[in-house]
Amino acid sequence: MGQIQTNSLTHLHCDAVVVGAGPAGAVAARGLSLYGKQVVLLDASQTTRQKIGESLPGAARPMLNKLGLLPWVEHLASLTNKGNLSSWGENKLRETDFIRDPYGCGWHLDRQRFDQNLRDAAVDSGTLLLRERLSSLSENDKGIHIQAGKFNISTQWMINASGSSPFVTGQLGAVRQKDAPLFAIYTWYESDDPDTRSVVEAAPSGWWYTAGLPDRKRVLAFFTLAELAKSLLRNKHHFISALKDTTYISKQAIQENISTTPLHIIEATAGYLKQAVSSHWIAVGDAAVSFDPLSSQGIYNAIYTGLRGAEAVNAVLNDNDRSLLFQYDNRIKSIRDAYRQEVSQYYRQEQRWPEELFWQVHQMGRE
Ligand SMILES: Cc1cc2nc3c(=O)[nH]c(=O)nc-3n(C[C@H](O)[C@H](O)[C@H](O)COP(=O)(O)OP(=O)(O)OC[C@H]3O[C@@H](n4cnc5c(N)ncnc54)[C@H](O)[C@@H]3O)c2cc1C
Structure with missing residues (x-):
C-alpha cells in the first residue's frame, strides 16, 4: 500500500475512510488495504469494549476461513x-x-477478543486506525471531507460502518428506517x-x-x-x-x-437504509441493515457486507465500475426482505399472550 498523504500532522488524504471499527468496518478496511488502497479506519471508542452479541452461526465458516480467522475462532x-x-x-x-x-x-464468541482481532488484522494489512469520532462531514463532486477530532480527512470514498447509531447516517443525509422497538x-x-x-x-x-x-x-x-x-x-x-x-x-x-x-x-431495534449506496459512500453491517438479535444474523451480516462492500468500492476506485455497487444495493434489499418475512413469521408463532403490548407491537412489525 502507498503511504497516506499528509499535508501536516492533521490533514490526511486517502482513497477510503471507514467509519466504525466493529466487525463490518474492520473487515472492509482490511479488504480495501489488501487491494492496495490507502485506508483510514476511524472509531470513536478508545478501547475495544466487551459487547453483547456473541452467537455466530456455523454458516460463517467459509468467510472466517477466507479471512484466515477460522482456527483462531474455533x-x-x-x-x-x-x-x-x-x-x-x-x-x-x-x-x-x-x-x-x-x-x-x-x-x-468472546466479542471483545473477536472484534479486537479483526481490528488488528486490518492494521496488519496496512490500514491506519485512528481512535477518533467523526463529528461532521461534507460531500462535494470529488469525494468527502471528514472532521474527526484534530484530523481533517479528504477521501474519495467513505464506508459507513458506524452501526445502528443514526449520527453518521444522518450526516450523510440518509434516514434509517426502524422496525418495532426492542x-x-x-x-x-x-x-x-x-x-x-x-x-x-x-x-x-x-x-x-x-x-x-x-x-x-x-x-x-x-x-x-x-x-x-x-x-x-x-x-x-x-x-x-x-x-x-x-x-x-x-x-x-x-x-x-x-x-x-x-x-x-x-x-436492539432492527433497521435498514432504503439505499445502502450513494455517489461517494456505501453502508455496511448494521449501518446498512440490522436484525432482531433473535436471528443471530448481525455478525455474519457485518462480515459478509464488509467483504462485499470493500470489493464494490475497490471496483469504483480502480475503473469507475459501479456495477458491483448496484449489485450490492440489491443484495442488501433481498437480505432485508428475506429477514422480514422470517422474523414476522417467527413472532406470529407466539400466540399465548395476544393481549400483551409487546406481542401486539412485534406481531404488527412496527409501532
Ligand atoms: C442486545 C444485542 C444482542 C445481539 N446478539 C447478537 C448475536 O447473538 N449474534 C449476532 O450475530 N449479532 C448479535 N447482535 C448484533 C451484532 O452485535 C451487530 O450486528 C454487530 O455488532 C454489527 O457490527 P457492525 O460492525 O456493523 O457495528 P458495530 O459493532 O455496532 O460497530 C460500530 C462501530 O462504529 C463506531 N462509531 C459509531 N459512531 C461513530 C462515529 N461518529 N465516529 C467513529 N466511530 C463511530 C462505534 O464505536 C463502533 O465501534 C446483537 C445486538 C444487540 C444490541
Whole structure:
C-alpha cells in the first residue's frame, strides 16, 4: 500500500475512510488495504469494549476461513454452540441441533477478543486506525471531507460502518428506517455450567436469552419494550423477580450469580437504509441493515457486507465500475426482505399472550 498523504500532522488524504471499527468496518478496511488502497479506519471508542452479541452461526465458516480467522475462532475465542433450546409459542422446551446443518455447529464468541482481532488484522494489512469520532462531514463532486477530532480527512470514498447509531447516517443525509422497538437489559456473570447451548424463552412482556461464553462466563438478557427495560434497570429486584417467573431461564441463570453483577441496557431495534449506496459512500453491517438479535444474523451480516462492500468500492476506485455497487444495493434489499418475512413469521408463532403490548407491537412489525 502507498503511504497516506499528509499535508501536516492533521490533514490526511486517502482513497477510503471507514467509519466504525466493529466487525463490518474492520473487515472492509482490511479488504480495501489488501487491494492496495490507502485506508483510514476511524472509531470513536478508545478501547475495544466487551459487547453483547456473541452467537455466530456455523454458516460463517467459509468467510472466517477466507479471512484466515477460522482456527483462531474455533480454538481460542469461542465456545462451540452445540444447539439452541427454545420455549416459544408453547410451554415445552425444544432443541434444535446442527446435525443436518452442512456448516455444523456455531460459536459463542468472546466479542471483545473477536472484534479486537479483526481490528488488528486490518492494521496488519496496512490500514491506519485512528481512535477518533467523526463529528461532521461534507460531500462535494470529488469525494468527502471528514472532521474527526484534530484530523481533517479528504477521501474519495467513505464506508459507513458506524452501526445502528443514526449520527453518521444522518450526516450523510440518509434516514434509517426502524422496525418495532426492542430493548435489551442484560448482564454477564461467572458460571460453571458446562452446557454451551443457548436458551430462549418467551414471556408475557418479551423474551429471555442466556448462553455460555468462553472463560466460564454466561450472558443473560431480557428483550422488551423501552419503558419496561428502563424500569427494570432502575430496580434490579424487579428484574430478578421477572427472571424467577421464567420456567427454564431461571434454572440456567442461577439467581445468586447475578445479584452483584451490574445490569446494562441497549437498544436492539432492527433497521435498514432504503439505499445502502450513494455517489461517494456505501453502508455496511448494521449501518446498512440490522436484525432482531433473535436471528443471530448481525455478525455474519457485518462480515459478509464488509467483504462485499470493500470489493464494490475497490471496483469504483480502480475503473469507475459501479456495477458491483448496484449489485450490492440489491443484495442488501433481498437480505432485508428475506429477514422480514422470517422474523414476522417467527413472532406470529407466539400466540399465548395476544393481549400483551409487546406481542401486539412485534406481531404488527412496527409501532
Ligand atoms: C442486545 C444485542 C444482542 C445481539 N446478539 C447478537 C448475536 O447473538 N449474534 C449476532 O450475530 N449479532 C448479535 N447482535 C448484533 C451484532 O452485535 C451487530 O450486528 C454487530 O455488532 C454489527 O457490527 P457492525 O460492525 O456493523 O457495528 P458495530 O459493532 O455496532 O460497530 C460500530 C462501530 O462504529 C463506531 N462509531 C459509531 N459512531 C461513530 C462515529 N461518529 N465516529 C467513529 N466511530 C463511530 C462505534 O464505536 C463502533 O465501534 C446483537 C445486538 C444487540 C444490541
